[in-house]
Amino acid sequence: MSKRIIFATGNKGKMNEIREIMADFNLPILSMEEAGVYTEAEETGSSFLENSFIKARAVAEKCKDSGYEDIVLADDSGLVVDALNGEPGIYSARYLGEDTSYTIKNNKILERMKDVPEKDRTARFVCAIACILPDGKEISAEARYEGIIGYEIKGTHGFGYDPIFYLPDRKLYSAELDPEEKNRISHRGRALKRMKAILSDKL
Numbered sequence: 659m660s661k662r663i664i665f666a667t668g669n670k671g672k673m674n675e676i677r678e679i680m681a682d683f684n685l686p687i688l689s690m691e692e693a694g695v696y697t698e699a700e701e702t703g704s705s706f707l708e709n710s711f712i713k714a715r716a717v718a719e720k721c722k723d724s725g726y727e728d729i730v731l732a733d734d735s736g737l738v739v740d741a742l743n744g745e746p747g748i749y750s751a752r753y754l755g756e757d758t759s760y761t762i763k764n765n766k767i768l769e770r771m772k773d774v775p776e777k778d779r780t781a782r783f784v785c786a787i788a789c790i791l792p793d794g795k796e797i798s799a800e801a802r803y804e805g806i807i808g809y810e811i812k813g814t815h816g817f818g819y820d821p822i823f824y825l826p827d828r829k830l831y832s833a834e835l836d837p838e839e840k841n842r843i844s845h846r847g848r849a850l851k852r853m854k855a856i857l858s859d860k861l
Contacts, residue, residue, distance in 0.1 A: 661792070661861070662686045662724075664693045666717040666732035671817035672846070676731075679841055679850045683861065685729075693728075695720045701734070706748055707798060709734035710788035718790040727792040729861075731853070735785035735846055737819045739767065739807055741774045750819070764811050764822045771807050779806040781823065785845035787853045791860060799852035803845035805832065816840060 663683065665676055668691050677687050690697070699716035703709040713732035721728040736750030746753035746763075753763050771779060783803040790796055808824035813833025820833035820840075832840065841847040 661727045661729060662688060662693065663729045663731060664688050664690060664695065664717060664721060666690050666699075666713040666730065669817075672733075675837075675841055675844075675846055676850060678837070679847060680854055683854075683857075685861075690717050690720075693721070693724070701748070703734075703748070706734040706736065706784050706786035707788065707800065709748060710786045710798070711796065714788040714790045714796075718794075729792065729857070730790040731787060733785055733787045733846065733849065735783060735849075737767075737781060737783055737823070739771070739781040741778050741780075741807075742767070742770060760818055760821075761811070764819060767807060767819075768809070768811070768822060774807075776806065779808075781805060781807050783819070783823065783845040785849040787849045789853060789857070797853070797856055797860075799849050799856060801845050801848035801852060803832075803843065803848070 663685050668689055673689050680687055695717055697716045697720050699713045701709040701712055703712055710732045714730050718730040721730060736747055738744050738747050754766060786798065786800045788798050805823050805825045808822050808831055811821040812831045813821050815835060815837060816833040821831060823832040825832060
């Protein structure tokens with residue numbers, strides 16, 4: 659029975675990152691829609707890791723009779739802003755409403771942060787990845803990506819909150835990094851590489 663990697667997302671930007679990082683597994687890497695899996699798991703967890711497992715388990719359940727040995731991955735990630743008491747946090751994708759554009763979300767965060775001095779603008783992206791193996795075993799990996807909230811929307815790469823996330827050591831916004839560099843240092847890139855190292859011993 660052949661193997662596939664199914665990632666529980668429909669986000670094209672995220673799938674591009676995943677495929678670039680995990681390409682050398684030489685396995686099909688599919689979004690759940692591409693795999694013909696349709697499920698809406700309610701993210702009721704209180705942490706990024708709990709939510710990632712909720713999504714992974716829901717997709718794994720749908721893949722039981724797929725005819726493949728499916729390796730199901732799901733991530734939950736978001737922006738944690740210290741001056742906003744950790745917001746948007748686990749609600750990053752749903753901040754101001756699920757269908758609200760990231761331009762609106764980013765502008766709202768900048769507006770809320772307009773009087774916050776640079777030393778207090780610390781923030782980080784957090785990514786937790788859950789994996790359900792074909793035999794039902796569960797594994798996970800997590801990583802962080804530290805920076806500050808900038809003062810403007812800048813850059814054309816990346817997606818989501820990247821255009822307001824500033825990296826003082828590089829003097830660039832996350833959305834100004836080329837994709838290869840971002841995959842090397844970002845929360846999702848590093849979490850995926852940790853997961854990739856774990857999976858390499860199991861595939």
